[in-house]
Amino acid sequence: MIDSNANSPTDVGSSSEAHSRYRSHLARIETDRGELKRRDRTFGTIRVALFLLALVFFVVGYAGDLPAAGPIGWVTFAGFILAVILNEPLRDRLESLRRERSVVRRLIARVERDWDRLATATLSRKLAEVDLSEDQRDVAGDLDLLGKASLFHLVSMTATTPGIRTLASWLTGGAIAAEATQRTRAIDALAPLRDERLRFYMLSRKVAESSGDPDRFAQWASGDRWLESRAWLSIWSNVSAIAASVFVIGIAGGALHMIAGDLARASLMGLVALGFINLIVTSVVLGPAHGIFSIAMASRSAVADYAELFTAADWLPTDSGHSSVSMLGQIRNTLLSGERSAAEGMRALQKVASAGGLRQSAATFLLYLPLQAFGLWDVRVLGRLEQWQSQYGDAVTGWFEALGQFEALVSLAAVRDENPNWTKPDWQPVSEGHANLIATAIGHPLLGDEVRVANDVSVGPSGTLLLVTGSNMSGKSTMLRSIGLNVALAGTGAPVCAEAFSLPSMELATSIRVSDNLSEGVSFYMAELHQLKQVVDHARRLSTKPDRVLLFLLDEILQGTNSRERQIAVVQVLRHLVNLNAIGAISTHDLELADEPELSAIAQTVHFRETIIKDDAGNDTMTFDYKMRHGVSPTTNALRLLEMVGL
Incomplete structure (x- = not known):
């Protein structure tokens, strides 16, 4: 028989305190989720009951012989709407707790070296896409730096592509004193900020789940302007809007008997023809523009999530006496300071995304249809996007590099916090x-x-x-x-x-x-x-x-x-x-x-x-x-x- 664990090992840097802390945190989350789920089920029962009661009162009041039941039905239906509104914050809190539970479970899995739970399919796919030299790949494979049961999975709490790429490149790159010393100072400053780090882990996962590809976004931002070489589209969108206004006035004038009927009919035919022409333009010409929309603003929520993630740098230490101010200060400045900061750029993009999001929402699609049919709304949104591109495009790559460094440092800060007996080089x-x-x-x-x-x-x-x-x-x-x-x-x-x-x-x-x-x-x-x-x-x-x-x-x-x-x-x-x-x-x-x-x-x-x-x-x-x-x-x-x- 072979016994490879016969003698007692030497313990270097026990992480049992961190493990106990994470387990206690997870237990609190499960308790809170249980209570919220109970309340959610209660709300669900109330919502179903109010809806069914409202339906009964409507049927009895408007189809039966009890007219007084109709108003009661409306009151009951109003109660149903109120229950839905009151239930939404509870649902949001449950979703937040789900994400928090996922983060804490990963923290526990790292301490327990539970490699099956750590090596998710999404993370493995993103790691495989990291661009490394042949030398780096060989070292990574020989030393278990990036694969399953690897050093990356032990130290990583990264979720976004920039964070994963940055941490992987640090692990497989050289161990250079000047760079490592700056990172160590930043990690020391971040290690005590447990609550802030936990919120950041949750937010980065939310962004990774909901947002588009940051690499494609950066390529678009620094690339050519599609509309700039098609100036006729901007001209035609303005002509369309003016023509549509004239046609609508003509139709309204005919309806009010203020102009001749033939002129009103001509205005109606002109409006229909304009809508048909713009439908052809939308289908045949604007396909690439819609592709740009999917890259630049995958959704309004994705842009808002990135804006929130960049703004999270606000909790980075700013005390000038702090030894970490150099690296963390640079990250903070890139993400938050100045007219071309990441947070400011994303806030500006949010405004454009609000206009572009009309076509993505069922609630606003009926508004989008006439705007597009008679004024080529997409061309106007694209014009605003390219104005944004001109102002911020060359800064976008730097934003995501800073975000990647931020996320990598916040990950490594957990290693420092969990292993107090490990030493600084x-x-x-x-x-x-x-x-x-x-x-x-x-x-x-x-x-x-x-x-x-x-x-x-x-x-x-x-x-x-x-x-x-x-x-x-x-x-x-x-x-x-x-x-x-x-x-x-x-x-x-x-x-x-x-x-x-x-x-x-x-x-x-x-x-x-x-x-x-x-x-x-x-x-x-x-x-x-x-x-x-x-x-x-x-x-x-x-x-x-x-x-x-x-x-x-x-x-x-x-x-x-x-x-x-x-x-x-x-x-x-x-x-x-x-x-x-x-x-x-x-x-x-x-x-x-x-x-x-x-x-x-x-x-x-x-x-x-x-x-x-x-x-x-x-x-x-x-x-x-x-x-x-x-x-x-x-x-x-x-x-x-x-x-x-x-x-």
């Missing part, structure tokens, strides 16, 4: 020969507090590497991922899962999960070589940048060839990386590799081991403590595992 300058990553009690952040095991680890300085040896299942790959995941966390400005964590500015390159590609005729060995070539090329690019280093993490590389050639090839790859001043770690269970003279001269060697004991029934039990020790692994377990599974 200590950023060190890069100088030749002195690039080191040093961590005390580092743990794997994707593992829960109850199973995580912490270790001290040091990678560097330049010219050296960490060689991690050990038998199967002992924890080598987990250690590599622990290092990489915490570097990615540090780059976002979030706290890291360690007691202390010191590092220089760095970028990550990995070769951990490699697969062949039969469709392209690529063998496993060749696929490994391609990925290692990317790692070396990455190191070569960074060797010319004095402000950062490459951190490489290589797991059991070049397994697709024989043992002796593998050892020679691994040493050759590592020689390239070390000569380019990269630092990194490589894991192997090939103990002969650790004896290579050139490798042993530059490697700090550590190992993980297993313990085999007899259980009460006399069967072998293999346990792992996942503690890293100095030196080459003294044990192997491949044949023992073969025996234990009955082969």
